[in-house]
Amino acid sequence: MTYPDREPRRPAEGHPQGGYSVEEQRTEHMPVRDSRRDEYPTQVGAPVPLPDEQPLRENVVRREEVVERPRDDHARVKTVMVVCAVIDVVCLLFAIVLAVHIFLVIGGANAANGFAQMIEGWSAAVSLGLRDLFTPENLGARTLLNDGLAAVIWLVLRAVLTNLITRLALPVGQRRVWYRRTATY
16 A cells, blocks of 8 residues: 555665664654553554564553452452451450459449449459469459460460461461561662
């Protein structure tokens, strides 16, 4: 096909396949190729290089693309978050029961009261066997030391378990980082 406003093509001299060189194909009517077109090579509608034209590697700018996660990663993330939420609620509930028991004993609540008996029973169940670890003479000090230590252990256990589960069970892109640093050169 010929165009009236363009020069006819002629074979490039010395070209191994007898094709046309890029310099010889360009005329005064043809625009020079934009070197920025390789900036976004995955962009829809990006020009494709001609077969005899090799893209220059130093002009290629790499960029990060957002790729949707597969469905199983979403389910995995949701499962891990639900497990961590359950651990948070249970451990926090146990620590609150122990704190309420400490408050009731130090405040001198009636031991025959139904609420005080319920809290006493729950705190005995979640005290981790630390009820007789410290045995001072004062009942308030004994309860504060033993149940207070059990409450602190429940809170530490909550933090450690949720932290380890989120770091190890989540997919790589969703994990928490151990530390961040900024390097300047």
